[in-house]
Amino acid sequence: MAPADTTTRVPLDGPVAGVPEAVARRPPVAAVGPIAWARANLFSSWISTAVTLLLAYLIARAAIAFAEWAVVNAIWQVPGNQTQACREVKGIGACWAVVTEKHRFILFGTYPYEEHWRPALVILIFVALYAVSAMRRFWRQELVLVWAGALTLIGILMWGGDSAPRLLPQPWEQLLALALLAGAGFAHVRGWINVAWPAAALVFALLAWAGPVLGLSYVPQERWGGLPITLILATFGLAFAFPLAILVALGRRSGLPAIKTLCVLYVELIRGVPLISLLFMASVMFPLFLPEGMNIDKLLRAQIAIILFAGAYLAEVVRGGLQALPRGQYEAADALGLTYWQKTGLIILPQALRLVIPPLVNTFIGFFKDTSLVLIIGIFDLLTAGKTAIVEPAWQGFGVEVYIFVGVIYFLFCFAMSKYSQNLEAELNRHRRR
Amino acid sequence: MSETAPADGTVASAARTDAPPAILLDRVNKWFGTLHVLRDVSLAVAPGERVVVCGPSGSGKSTMIRCINRLEKHQEGRIVVDGIELTDDLRALDAIRREVGMVFQSFNLFPHLTVLENCTLAPIWVRRMPRKEAEELAMELLTRVRIPEQAHKYPGQLSGGQQQRVAIARALCMRPKIMLFDEPTSALDPEMIKEVLDVMVELAETGMTMMVVTHEMGFARQVADRVVFMDRGEIVEVGTPAEIFNDPKTDRLKLFLSQILRGH
Numbered sequence A: 001m002a003p004a005d006t007t008t009r010v011p012l013d014g015p016v017a018g019v020p021e022a023v024a025r026r027p028p029v030a031a032v033g034p035i036a037w038a039r040a041n042l043f044s045s046w047i048s049t050a051v052t053l054l055l056a057y058l059i060a061r062a063a064i065a066f067a068e069w070a071v072v073n074a075i076w077q078v079p080g081n082q083t084q085a086c087r088e089v090k091g092i093g094a095c096w097a098v099v100t101e102k103h104r105f106i107l108f109g110t111y112p113y114e115e116h117w118r119p120a121l122v123i124l125i126f127v128a129l130y131a132v133s134a135m136r137r138f139w140r141q142e143l144v145l146v147w148a149g150a151l152t153l154i155g156i157l158m159w160g161g162d163s164a165p166r167l168l169p170q171p172w173e174q175l176l177a178l179a180l181l182a183g184a185g186f187a188h189v190r191g192w193i194n195v196a197w198p199a200a201a202l203v204f205a206l207l208a209w210a211g212p213v214l215g216l217s218y219v220p221q222e223r224w225g226g227l228p229i230t231l232i233l234a235t236f237g238l239a240f241a242f243p244l245a246i247l248v249a250l251g252r253r254s255g256l257p258a259i260k261t262l263c264v265l266y267v268e269l270i271r272g273v274p275l276i277s278l279l280f281m282a283s284v285m286f287p288l289f290l291p292e293g294m295n296i297d298k299l300l301r302a303q304i305a306i307i308l309f310a311g312a313y314l315a316e317v318v319r320g321g322l323q324a325l326p327r328g329q330y331e332a333a334d335a336l337g338l339t340y341w342q343k344t345g346l347i348i349l350p351q352a353l354r355l356v357i358p359p360l361v362n363t364f365i366g367f368f369k370d371t372s373l374v375l376i377i378g379i380f381d382l383l384t385a386g387k388t389a390i391v392e393p394a395w396q397g398f399g400v401e402v403y404i405f406v407g408v409i410y411f412l413f414c415f416a417m418s419k420y421s422q423n424l425e426a427e428l429n430r431h432r433r434r
Numbered sequence B: 001m002s003e004t005a006p007a008d009g010t011v012a013s014a015a016r017t018d019a020p021p022a023i024l025l026d027r028v029n030k031w032f033g034t035l036h037v038l039r040d041v042s043l044a045v046a047p048g049e050r051v052v053v054c055g056p057s058g059s060g061k062s063t064m065i066r067c068i069n070r071l072e073k074h075q076e077g078r079i080v081v082d083g084i085e086l087t088d089d090l091r092a093l094d095a096i097r098r099e100v101g102m103v104f105q106s107f108n109l110f111p112h113l114t115v116l117e118n119c120t121l122a123p124i125w126v127r128r129m130p131r132k133e134a135e136e137l138a139m140e141l142l143t144r145v146r147i148p149e150q151a152h153k154y155p156g157q158l159s160g161g162q163q164q165r166v167a168i169a170r171a172l173c174m175r176p177k178i179m180l181f182d183e184p185t186s187a188l189d190p191e192m193i194k195e196v197l198d199v200m201v202e203l204a205e206t207g208m209t210m211m212v213v214t215h216e217m218g219f220a221r222q223v224a225d226r227v228v229f230m231d232r233g234e235i236v237e238v239g240t241p242a243e244i245f246n247d248p249k250t251d252r253l254k255l256f257l258s259q260i261l262r263g264h
């Protein structure tokens, strides 16, 4: 077997004549490299060459036009609210001045201007929380503590003042918290949980009462707005909806008819109603059902509506994963004597969830953006803040620039989610590779 | 393993027929919907006894063996395993599943866990064994099924025969008193069947109580104390391998034997 093209042969140290078959060969030169790729995919025939050139021309024109509008002719700053310069270039140049001028309002809403560092810090806490949670190294039970801590810290920063009465508005809730704290201490003494849990609970509790000591002024929830609202709704919405969804999905496959019916009802009822009407119900009708004098925060009500809504959708995604598992996996786990929860936690869910990472992330991304619907019940999320920023007469008509700015922020978060899920999928499905 | 096989190649029986039975089926009936799949099945398996179950497809062999660790529920009759009756009592069920190992036709290894993790999972979580001890035990058993070098691979990276041997090791890691096999070699290519059967023969030599659904006549002759022939949900004949294979009494068994002999 003497290859005709001897240039593709790898030079050998030893004698070649003895083992002619065993010679390792490089792939044919033309098959690799960008030039070869372009030749194969873009210029393989005259018609594909023509299409390639035409599309290249159109794309280039669009790109140049956008660059002219967004960069070359753009106005980055105007003095005060003098938007005359912007109005003159309208249509041919972007007025980024509106973003320069209003970015703090878009990001933080009506939060008191001199306290903006607090919501800014909250955004950083969220990003750090995502980063920590994303690392598989940290996927341990202590991560729950980190989340609880982040939640407390975010509440304290956003509210300030004495946050405790607002984190736990009712006296009975404060009593309950104390009871939980005592319970955690007891559980530690009995050796059921490690010391981190009661210690962390104590720190959170003390922090919640420490607002005035830290010198944070009180900011009522009505003044919160912008990106922190979006992140709060999306993060805690999904963080609570996901476990709920797992329980509902398991419940739907339960052998107990009562539990099964309840789960089916929940999913079907919630799925059959638009999120908007659920938000309306949460904001208008829900308070009517509460006992006299009890008042749940508006943001919390919207948050609950979002959790319930996302939970129903995610439950169906998770159920898809559960159904995709062969029955043999359940039987093998049963035959080994694992309990229901061991079987579910160690065998079923790890496999089922990996299978549904793409639709899960799809739903996550969808809900991250759907949080913007809270605007209809008067909550000031990122998108609403952007919209409100251009209500002022001086800045009217510069919506495109603001929406691009807001869109880029949404995109960054969603794209990060998407990218991360791709990596996670590849990593978790390593066992399927041969 | 110290026991040496007799010259004719059969494994000496360790069955103690005087002791209370390891498995007792007493007039067991089961239906799938209206389909009557087990009809008055009665059978007693002594500790250390090796029973091979054979019969045509759909005769209820899998259903019977799966009733023994309650992967299927029987509706009438009694099943007593290791002195514990199978009822809806969950604690009895847990106790039985701890004592009974099962090997499936399709292996059913956990694909997201390594071979070692597959083996240590149940000892750690069900027997509450320290991880280190469980790993040592798993390595010992993987060595016994002759694949210790595969311990850190995932099941998907192994051949069918290797996977089935892991499945046997996984079941043995629970130190069961009874092992059930449901057609352990049916999903395997011919050249891998022997490696699995060899492991099972060795296991039989240790005196394990075994109930094996299989059509491997060579294995049955070599290892079985008794062969059970099932047809249409009934136990039709029970006897030593010689009685069943050389001297069938019923027409149904004769027909079955002629069919599988033709098939081989």
Ligand SMILES: Nc1ncnc2c1ncn2[C@@H]1O[C@H](COP(=O)(O)OP(=O)(O)OP(=O)(O)O)[C@@H](O)[C@H]1O
Pocket: B032, B035, B037, B055, B056, B057, B058, B059, B060, B061, B062, B063, B064
């Ligand atoms: N989960 C089930 N639901 C309904 N019918 C079933 C179920 N499992 C088995 N059957 C039926 O019960 C009968 C006995 O099945 P079983 O699997 O026990 O037979 P088998 O002897 O193991 O056959 P094979 O040699 O093909 O494995 C068959 O008719 C089968 O179709």
Ligand SMILES: [Mg+2]
Pocket: B061, B062, B063, B182, B183
């Ligand atoms: Mg079967």
